[in-house]
Amino acid sequence: MLLPYLNKGIIEAGCDEAGRGCLSGAVYAAAVILPPDFKNEMLNDSKQLTEKQRYALREVIEREALAWAVGIVTPEEIDKINILNASFLAMHRAVDQLKLRPEHLLIDGNRFKAYPDIPHTTVVKGDGKYLSIAAASILAKTYRDDYMEALHKEYPQYGWNSNKGYPTKKHREAIALHGVTPYHRVSFNLLGGDGQLSLDF
16 A cells, blocks of 8 residues: 655655666656545556556546646757766656645655755655655656657657667667667667667767
């Protein structure tokens, strides 16, 4: 059973990201403030849910949350500042957009760059422990999936509709065959192993 909050009686936002381990595409993050009495037995870490369940829950979260927002950091920015800093920045951008200012942030993971004037707590595997982080994980995942589906129409040869940019064998084989796109993170080891790749596109 996921917990409704860490600190009772204050406005708390759960934050999580999606796409950190991908070879292509932006990293997405979400911030969600749920009502203190929010209950939903299906809500869980997005990785434990089916695609259909995630999209059904997205509708519930967007309808019932006190506030929610999604932040995005582009592949170009990821290559400039590295994926860890990009994940933090995506969360900051999500918090920036909340229509209700949180008094505390619950962050999935073990590291975070402090957001100005809002204390935070990092929670390892927090998306399986707190409702607000689970809700954020679902929004980040589904909005990023929508984005990767759109990119797939532009570059169908990479299979982004199924791998969503993660380093599957087929994705890496497509990179070796077709080269990189403007959406690939060129600072990553795109081929795996000791593979070298021309970055012309």
